[in-house]
Amino acid sequence: MNLSVVILAAGSGTRMKSSTPKVLHKICGEELLFYSIECALLLSDDVHIILYHQASRIKESCQARFGDRISFSIQDYDRFPGTGGALLQDGKLLPTKYSKLLILNGDMPLITPSSLQKLILISSPIVLGVITTQSPFGYGRVILESGKVKQIIEEKDANKEEKKVCTINSGVYCFERNLLESYLPKLNNHNTQNEYYLTDVIKLAAQDSICIQSIDVAEEEFCGINDKSQLAQAEEVMLARLRKQAMKEGVIMHLPHTIYLEKSVRFEGECEIEQGVQLFGQTLIKDSHIKAHSTIRDSQIISSDVGPMAHIRPNSHIRQSHIGNFVEVKNSTLRGVKSGHLSYLGDSTIDEGSNIGAGVITCNYDGKAKHQTHIGKNVFVGSDCQLIAPITIADQTLIGAGSTVRKDSQKGDLIISRSEQKNIPQGYFAFFKDKK
Known part of the structure; x- marks a missing residue:
C-alpha cells in the first residue's frame, strides 16, 4: 500500500508519574509504542517515529526490537512544540516516501490494522477518526456543522459550551501529504499552551472548504493511555x-x-x-x-x-x-x-x-x-x-x-548421609521435670 505512517511519541507523559517514558510502559509484557509500530508495519514499509522526551532511551529500545525497519526524527521542541510541530523539520513537513500519510499515537496499543484500514481506504484529502463518548474530559472536541468537521478545539482552549461536546478527536488522521506541506507552515502557537497544534490544520482546511471526512471509531481501540x-x-x-x-x-x-x-x-x-x-x-x-x-x-x-x-x-x-x-x-x-x-x-x-x-x-x-x-x-x-x-x-x-x-x-x-540417631530413655521426663 502506498502509505507512509508517522507515530507521535515525543510527549513526556507527566500524568503517568513515572521516570519511565509513557510509551515504554507495558501491557501484557509489551511496550505501548511497540503495539503501534507492529500495527504500522503491517500497513506500510515507511514508518517514522517522532521522539523528544527521553528520545535516546526510546530509540534504543525500538531499534533492539525492530532494527532498521523504522526511521526516527527528533522534534525541535524549542522552536516547534506541540503535535503540529512534531511533523516539522526546519519548518517543513518531515520527508516521507508516499503521498498519503497516516498519523498515529504511540500510546494506543489497542488499535488494529483492520480498524485503520477503514480510515485509509476513504478517498478524501483529510480523514479524521472521531469517538463519541460520555467521558470527553481531557480530549480535544470535534466541532461539527451540518455533519461536517469545522474544527477541533483542545480542552484547555475550549469554552464551557464546547466542553459539553461528546464527540472527541481520536488523534488518528489520514492526510494527503501535499495538503500537510501546504498548511503546516501556516500554523501558529497562539493558544494557552503556546504549541503548534496539528488539529489547527483541520480548522484551516475547513475554512478553505476542503473536504474533511470524519469516521466513527471504537473508543476501546482508539483512546490513548494517559495514566x-x-x-x-x-x-x-x-x-x-x-x-x-x-x-x-x-x-x-x-x-x-x-x-x-x-x-x-x-x-x-x-x-x-x-x-x-x-x-x-x-x-x-x-x-x-x-x-x-x-x-x-x-x-x-x-x-x-x-x-x-x-x-x-x-x-x-x-x-x-x-x-x-x-x-x-x-x-x-x-x-x-x-x-x-x-x-x-x-x-x-x-x-x-x-x-x-x-x-x-x-x-x-x-x-x-x-x-x-x-x-x-x-x-x-x-x-x-x-x-x-x-x-x-x-x-x-x-x-x-x-x-x-x-x-x-x-x-x-x-x-546415606546422616548423623547417628540417639534414643535416651526417659529423656522426655528429664527435660520437662519439675525443677522444684
Whole structure:
C-alpha cells in the first residue's frame, strides 16, 4: 500500500508519574509504542517515529526490537512544540516516501490494522477518526456543522459550551501529504499552551472548504493511555483478546478472566490452563496441563503437567515430567522426571525416570557463583535431601531421606548421609521435670 505512517511519541507523559517514558510502559509484557509500530508495519514499509522526551532511551529500545525497519526524527521542541510541530523539520513537513500519510499515537496499543484500514481506504484529502463518548474530559472536541468537521478545539482552549461536546478527536488522521506541506507552515502557537497544534490544520482546511471526512471509531481501540488507571484498563482489554485467541486455537482455560498471559506466550497442541495461572515472556506450552495458581516465565513446558502452585523460572525446559505443588524450577532441564512437592531444582539437569522427593534442594549458590547439579537416569532422591553443587549423581543412584550429598556418585550407589540417631530413655521426663 502506498502509505507512509508517522507515530507521535515525543510527549513526556507527566500524568503517568513515572521516570519511565509513557510509551515504554507495558501491557501484557509489551511496550505501548511497540503495539503501534507492529500495527504500522503491517500497513506500510515507511514508518517514522517522532521522539523528544527521553528520545535516546526510546530509540534504543525500538531499534533492539525492530532494527532498521523504522526511521526516527527528533522534534525541535524549542522552536516547534506541540503535535503540529512534531511533523516539522526546519519548518517543513518531515520527508516521507508516499503521498498519503497516516498519523498515529504511540500510546494506543489497542488499535488494529483492520480498524485503520477503514480510515485509509476513504478517498478524501483529510480523514479524521472521531469517538463519541460520555467521558470527553481531557480530549480535544470535534466541532461539527451540518455533519461536517469545522474544527477541533483542545480542552484547555475550549469554552464551557464546547466542553459539553461528546464527540472527541481520536488523534488518528489520514492526510494527503501535499495538503500537510501546504498548511503546516501556516500554523501558529497562539493558544494557552503556546504549541503548534496539528488539529489547527483541520480548522484551516475547513475554512478553505476542503473536504474533511470524519469516521466513527471504537473508543476501546482508539483512546490513548494517559495514566496508570488507563494502563490497567487497556491491559484488561488486551488480556481478553489474548485469552480468546488462545481458546480459539484449542486451549482449555478454566475461569479465563483469572489467567494472566503475555503477548509473547505460545501454545501448541492440546493444552489446559487452570485458574490463576500466570504465563510470562517467551514461554511455550505444548501438550501440557498447567494447574491452578502456577507461574511460568521464559520456559518450555512440553507434554508435562505443572502445579498447582508451582513456580517455573526462566530458562527451564521441562519435557514429559510431573512437577507438583510448591515445586520451584530455575534454569534447569528435566526429561521424564517426577517432582511431586516442595522442592527447589535450580541450575540442574535431571534425566528420565528420576524421582525427586519432598523437600529436596539443589544447593546451587555458594555465595559467589552458581553451580550445576547433574542427575542421571532412574535416580531416586529421598525426601529432605540437599545436593551441594557442583555435583553429578550417576544413573541408578539411591539417596536416602535426609541426606546432605557433597560427593559425586557412581552408578548403582546407595548414599546415606546422616548423623547417628540417639534414643535416651526417659529423656522426655528429664527435660520437662519439675525443677522444684
